[in-house]
Amino acid sequence: MVFDLSVMVVAAVAGGLLARTVRLPSILGFIAGGLLLGPTLNVVHSDVLLEGSAELGVAFLLFFVGLELSIGEVRSLGRTALIAGSLQMGATFALGTGIAYALGLPLGPALLAGTAVTFSSTVVTVKLLSETGGLSATFGRAALGILLVQDLAVMLVLAVVTGLAGGASGPLAASLEVGEALLEILALLAVTLLSARYVLPRFFRWATWSEEAFFLSSIGWLFLFVVGAIWLGLTLEAGAFLAGVGLAQLPYSQELRRRVGPLLTFFLALFFLRTGLEVDFAFLREQWPLITALAVFSFFGKPLLLAAILPRAGLPGRDAVRAAVSLGTVSEFGFILAALAASLGLVEASLAGALTLVALITMVAGSPVLAWNGPIADRLLRIGAVERLVAERGKGREREEKGKEKKEAEEEARMKDHVVLVGWNPIAEDVLERLVRQGIAVALVTSQPLHGHEPAGCERVVYGNPDHPEVLEEACFREARIVVSTLPEPGLNRHMLEICRDVTPFAARAETRELARGLEFAGAAFAVVPTRVAAEALLARTEAADQEGSGA
């Protein structure tokens, strides 16, 4: 099985890197790898290891997204998303069901098809938006909010479907299921927020003494919520997301994101590969009218609906269009739901196959749209009809102003004319104290937990390994007067020098004179050799003492 897995990983990676070389989103390459190995060559099959890895990929992704959101942001996402999401879901569901019914499906399966196209793919959207930085923009937040509202609805739908399977029937039983699911989600949310407030900060301050305990505890927290959510009958996604939101309130959340990143890449590539692997093109031949109609509706109709709804829910025009075109995909929930319904005997298996294809087609078509949603939105806004559709209203303008304020606040969060100090050790402590006394702002970058030695007077502390360019970005190194590394590792210092080259002067500690010369030759402003400096000071002191001695 590990051999099969290796073949799949290699195919996914090759596809992903190839896609990146031609500037396409990597997930297209991952899916292509799956399509090649499964439907085309038929050499490997999905197994427990692959499915487990794929599920872990989804869990890590939602955890990763949750880690980005502070409580305030979750709250601000809420209203627009709730209104727009509910309207969109209602309309899409009705229209989707209508299309399926018109194409000859019986009412039950048509309802299922309508439900399936209602949800957009959280995984694809979030992955691609986070790659382009879109998740932190206004439109990305709106899209994320709608996706989360949809996920909430998915959990309710799943609760109902499982209830149906358990023999429950009638509206009363269904609403009881829904109520229970809602209560459980609220309970989990309460648990995560209360622990974020009262338990986690103290626990993590204790655990960060050991890097291993820190990382494992965070992963343990994730699994705790995943298993808890599954146990309560909610989805894995919900648990993972809420676990992330809890940890997002801690100062270590950014570093945690960076550490989860590589695992996320690994497992998520397998998720997309599996999506390609499991496609059965036989269904395309059989049911192409239904598949085409649903895919076209989802890809064009859903964004159109959203473009009409979002400005009325308070999102400014361009952002509304960007969010709308970002949500044209069909979620993997669609086919999970269909497969569940098929296994319960509620619909035929061929419908599940067809819905899988709809999801795949919209994911593939949607990836480039997501990657270039900005230019696409601009192009669309030049069309008169679209412009009229999203025509700004008073409320929208108000929103835009709020957005501007937010931008200004972000500008303020950027530091200027400061010193970036890398590494936290006695030398750094000394440098920091001197700088603070001169009134110079300092951004400290450290991968070490501070162990209670909080850097006094430091304007910003960035937890992270400075070999990531983004860690230095977080310290606003471009606007800094100078970047100074007190770390003794020569390779790391060279690496930072490369990052800072032609942007900001860089100075570092070096353990030998040769290393110092090498750094200065490579472009460092200067290098300090601690032992040299210490020896010189010591000699000068001795000499002074000796002279005093001989004088007396």
Added chain:
Amino acid sequence: MTNELVLSMAALVAAAVTAALVARAFRVPAVPFYILAGYGLAHVPQGARTDTLGDLLLLCIAFLLFVGGLALNPSRFPRDRVPLYIALALVEVAVVGGLAFALTTFAGWSLLESLYGAFAAAFSSTLLVTSVLAAQHRLGHLAGRLSLGLLLVQDALAILLIALVPVLQDAAALTPAGAALAHGRTLGAVALMAALTWVLMRWVLPRMLQALHRDPEDRTLVAIGLVFLSLLGAATLGLPVVMGPFFAGVALSPYPANLHVRSFARSVRQFFVPLFFVTLGIFLSPLTAADLPLFAGLLLLVIVVKPLVLAVTAALAGFTTRTSTETGLLSAQGSEFALALALAGLADGTLSLPHLAILGTVIAVSMALSPFLPVDRLSGIASRTFPRPVQVHADRLPERGHVVILGGGGLGRALAEGYRARGRPLVVVDHDIQVVEALRDEFPVLRGEGAHPSVLARAHAGGAARVYAVMGKAEENLEVVRALGPGRVVARVRTPEEHAEAERLGAEPLYYPSVVGEAFLEGMEEAGDVPRAPEGARERPRED
């Protein structure tokens, strides 16, 4: 609906977290606790489903060996030291492995099983020793460097054995000529892998990763692809699959490739390595009373005989008693590579489950015990009991009014150069052959333990105008102060306790971050237009 692998993994993670937190509470390495937690998990009903664990374990081993390979950066070791490391490692593996082989054969194990026994006893844990040394800031000390050198040679040797063992297993059924051919083919395949690794390491990967410089996801993809591609390569060449990731790690180990995959390696290590040990614990069955004598014998071999053998060999190779003893004691545990090897044996049926349990328990227990060995005390005792002759590298040593510099590292060297420029007579003392070789053309040098009374006598420290105790270990510097009495000694210290102790003993404590901070500020004034604060901040170390 939810995959059972996710649930199994949740159970493994829960066990690993518990272990890591217990280890954190006692501030000791977590590895033995992981194994113990896995062992406990196996006895919780429904704790983990073993049918999915086999594959997960193989995945973990692949990543473990990848991380192991990544540590084996060939350029990290001075070329002239490599033959010495290889010789020392071979002697140790031959002696300790031979004894373990004899012991297990005597206990009635088959030839192959005894070989696994030999590996389990002979190899030591790179993971554990690295974490112990790093925690004590001793990675750069002579004994630390020597231990790591030995461990990495052992790891390379273990990889070769991982390839050869399956052949040995088949060889029983072959004619001598056929067996030779099989061995030849395996060695050829290993050589081919090594050659490919070399090509990737030298020419392909640095360029590729440099081109993908800015995007962490692309770099991660390259590393992941390489791990699994090499796994497939090993399988195609008929080698055990887990060898591939090891070579992938080696290919990525030199600078600058290692920097590009650092964060990937860190995540992988912190996630998969604990899972490996927990899963391993699940596979261990409890020992029976009949197993105990063999278990005790092997454990004794690992924690007592192996350090002794290593210490004696290192001493014979010319290291001082203290360094040799320290190196030996650091290696007093079994290795994760031997575990991987034994698990591979279990998978292909060449090692029985009860025997794996014995070997696994020996390794786990020795890993748990070795961080608690009083390394400093024992090596201090050894160095006093067996003082080694001091070597003098000078025509004549100054006897009065001179400067004695104990420790020829960066600070010692800088001091020596300063005094020579001022025309003062001096002598430098260091225990590292390499340091002595580098200094002997420029200064009068004594080779020996700086804190040892006989060495101090030889350097005429009693008549010196000033003695600088600037060795790596502050404890030894304080020993010098105690031996020479108040006045004249400058002792380098690191902690507030050492600072106070040096002052109490009448020595001048040396702690210099403030001077270095001043130098940084001086440079920043010019390069970054940063106004300079005149006064230093920290004259003594602060409380931890």
